[in-house]
Amino acid sequence: MSLVHAVRSETTKITSTRLWWVLALIMVGYVGICAGGLGAIFGGLGTNTNGPVLPDAQIPLLIYGFATSVGYVFPVLFGALAVTSEFRFQSLTPTFLATPRRGVVLAAKLITLFLAGAGFGVLALLASMGAGAAVLAGFGIDPLLSDPATWAFVGRSLLAMALWAAIGVGLGTLVPSQVAAIVIVLAFTQFVEPLLRLGSGITDWSAQIGQFLPGSASDALVGSSIYTAMSGGGGVALEWWQGGLVLAAIAAVATLIGFATSWRRDVS
Amino acid sequence: MPTGVPIEFSGLTKQFGQVAAVSDLSFTVEPGQVTGFLGPNGAGKTTTLRMLLGLVQPSSGSASFGGTAYAQLDSPLSTVGASLEAASFHPGRSARNHLAVYAQAAGLPKTAPDAALEKVGLAGYANRRVGGYSLGMRQRLGLAFALLGDPGVLVLDEPINGLDPEGIKWIRLLLRAMAAEGRTVLISSHLLSEVQQTVDEVVIISHGTLVHRGELSTLDTSDTKQVQVNADDRDRLAEIIRGAGYTVSNLRSGVLVDNAEAGEIGRLAFDAGIPLTGLSQKRTGLEESFLTLVGEEGAL
Structure with missing residues (x-):
């Protein structure tokens, strides 16, 4: 009962400030430009006599995959900020006064942000599929919108975005400092992880480890992304459900450690 | 009409490393009167109140509301209304939404936020973002949070700080009226003169230990007139x-x-x-x- 109340409360928290739509707006613009731009490049290559790099049937999902492959940083940020702003503005005091059982509050945050992440996923897919499909159709490539495989991809993408927001919650409890959390998210997702993924592909044994990097796991879950396409599709990758489990495990471990440390600390 | 329960402190102690912020505090705050919790800045007032409200873990001892610790209360916001010194607001949220967040968490009726804002005179500013509030308005919003569940016990940390003279008179009357209704009212202050006209009882601490408690008049121990x-x-x-x-x-x-x-x-x-x-x-x-x-x- 109190968990339902707490979820309602957390939902009001994330919808009653401007953060969600500012992040969503940037995400939609970013994802839309990437998907539309790459759609135009592939469409142009396809009509070029030098020959297409990829078969037409693989292009749509690759382009729609921008929703997660570049959009995933936004639910992570949103999840992390939902936690760190409580520390920053000392609003944990009224939160814990209204719901003294702190585990309930954190569980409610995970549930709420998981759903909000899926909501970000809907917007990101609208951007990537809207821009991508329009451009592809313009070049005469079938956007595959009626293909069941496309809709299975959509479902897996929503799950990935939801899990990324949950990872953000975990990160926020691990690193309650708002500035530090933002720096870690941006540095890791935009710089450290891409380098690690590139580097891990050099040898077989490092590739085995590299597939457990969160970004790789996310791509495995979604099934199609610009990274996997760039590595020629020959690199090792987890099954889609394994990728999902890796993301869920990262979120769970981070949140549990955060709960045991910062979340249970004295609030003053 | 919600009635107050006594607030009981029993051997409450908080150590921060080697330093004892609060040592072995034991006293009871009775319903039906306003009790002033006094002491200079740094005496341990806020730490004591945070322990009472389950926000800070005591090193030893306990504090309860009629025998029940805060964390064990069935409906905390309807039993105890608290406002602590720190301005615990997200500046980008409106006052109404700020209160709605906690009313929902406590399962209070949808009308609770507006009713509380009405009581503290902020009804006209309900949709304004809290970041633009003055110190006095923030104090009132803190009080609105305390009144959200119409509780029988009020615990207010420095509620008079930052109010203008009109606001001080208003809160004085409000607290006296709440006590007259049989509620338990505990307010902290570092200035006796600030609460002298409001409180019936005083509990005075210094360096984390109880130095005096009793009716306000018992404080006048000096023989020099x-x-x-x-x-x-x-x-x-x-x-x-x-x-x-x-x-x-x-x-x-x-x-x-x-x-x-x-x-x-x-x-x-x-x-x-x-x-x-x-x-x-x-x-x-x-x-x-x-x-x-x-x-x-x-x-x-």
């Missing part, structure tokens, strides 16, 4: 009073007589045929006792 008196012929007045065996000192606006009652000094002047221009009994005992209890450095 002083009378301030004035006349056009001030020198002759002083001479007469000194002649009667009193110790007299000169003030800018009259003469100060130690250990005297206003009536006796008045009679002395009357017998000597000196018309007085001013006569008053000085009541400095409360503040002085307070400062003595908490130590002079605490006054700063």
Whole structure:
């Protein structure tokens, strides 16, 4: 009962400030430009006599995959900020006064942000599929919108975005400092992880480890992304459900450690 | 009408490393009256209240509301309303949404936020983002949060700090009315004079230990009563009073007589045929006792 109340409360928290739509707006613009731009490049290559790099049937999902492959940083940020702003503005005091059982509050945050992440996923897919499909159709490539495989991809993408927001919650409890959390998210997702993924592909044994990097796991879950396409599709990758489990495990471990440390600390 | 339960502190202690912020505090706050929780800044008031509300884990001892610890209360916001010193607001959220967040968490009716804003006089600013609020408005919003669940117990940390004179008068009347309804009201302050007209009982701590508790009047332990008196012929007045065996000192606006009652000094002047221009009994005992209890450095 109190968990339902707490979820309602957390939902009001994330919808009653401007953060969600500012992040969503940037995400939609970013994802839309990437998907539309790459759609135009592939469409142009396809009509070029030098020959297409990829078969037409693989292009749509690759382009729609921008929703997660570049959009995933936004639910992570949103999840992390939902936690760190409580520390920053000392609003944990009224939160814990209204719901003294702190585990309930954190569980409610995970549930709420998981759903909000899926909501970000809907917007990101609208951007990537809207821009991508329009451009592809313009070049005469079938956007595959009626293909069941496309809709299975959509479902897996929503799950990935939801899990990324949950990872953000975990990160926020691990690193309650708002500035530090933002720096870690941006540095890791935009710089450290891409380098690690590139580097891990050099040898077989490092590739085995590299597939457990969160970004790789996310791509495995979604099934199609610009990274996997760039590595020629020959690199090792987890099954889609394994990728999902890796993301869920990262979120769970981070949140549990955060709960045991910062979340249970004295609030003053 | 929700009725108050007693607040019980029993051997409450908080150690921060080697430093004891609060040591072995034991006292009970009764319903039906306003209790002032006094002490200089850094005496451990806020830490004590945070332990009472389950936000800080005590090193030992306990605090409860009628025998139930805060974390174990069935409906905390409807039992205890608390406002703590820190401005715990997300600046980008409106006052109504700020309260709605916690009303929902506590399962309170949808009308609770607006009713609370109405009570503290912020109804006209409900949709304004809290970041633009003045200090006085934030204090009122903190109080609105405390009143959200119409609780029988109020715990307010420095509620008068930052209010304008009109606001001070308003909160004074509000707290007195709440106590008269049978609720338990505990307010902290570092200034006795700030709450002197509001509280019935005082609990005074200094360096984390209890130094005094009892009715406000019991605080006046000083034996020295002083009378301030004035006349056009001030020198002759002083001479007469000194002649009667009193110790007299000169003030800018009259003469100060130690250990005297206003009536006796008045009679002395009357017998000597000196018309007085001013006569008053000085009541400095409360503040002085307070400062003595908490130590002079605490006054700063």
